[in-house]
Amino acid sequence: MWGPHNQGQRTVTCIACGSSVGRSEAREYDKYGDRWDRDGKEFEHLCKGCYRDLCHQPREELEGLLVEINAGSHPQAEFLSWYCALVEERYGSVSERERER
Incomplete structure (x- = not known):
């Protein structure tokens, strides 16, 4: 045990x-x-x-996404805009996934 x-x-x-x-x-x-x-x-x-x-959503590809958009090298507002657009493009919106449940 x-x-x-x-x-x-x-x-x-x-x-x-x-x-x-x-x-x-x-x-x-x-x-x-x-x-x-x-x-x-x-x-x-x-x-x-x-x-x-905490958000308990999967994060398998998070590091790759952050590298792809050069996280840490842009102003926060710009980074968040790019990040949100990329996530929605690849995975759909959070509201779409919530409706699927």
């Missing part, structure tokens, strides 16, 4: 809001989106409130 992942670590800090919460009151966050592959990883944590506020 699996034991505690971080034995001895009873509190963790939420990476979103900075709150210190008990490990049992937090959710693991893996920036690579694969929390099941645990080899060699140290996980960050989110309190339950911040975890609920």
Whole structure:
């Protein structure tokens, strides 16, 4: 059976809001989106409130999209405009996907 992942670590800090919460009151966050592959990883944590506020949409191609539109080298408004247009072009609008559910 699996034991505690971080034995001895009873509190963790939420990476979103900075709150210190008990490990049992937090959710693991893996920036690579694969929390099941645990080899060699140290996980960050989110309190339950911040975890609920996250967008839980797939992000498999996110890094490629960011590289394609040169994220970080344009003003925020320009970047967001390009990003939103590219995502909608490739995947459709969020409202279209919500109607499909």
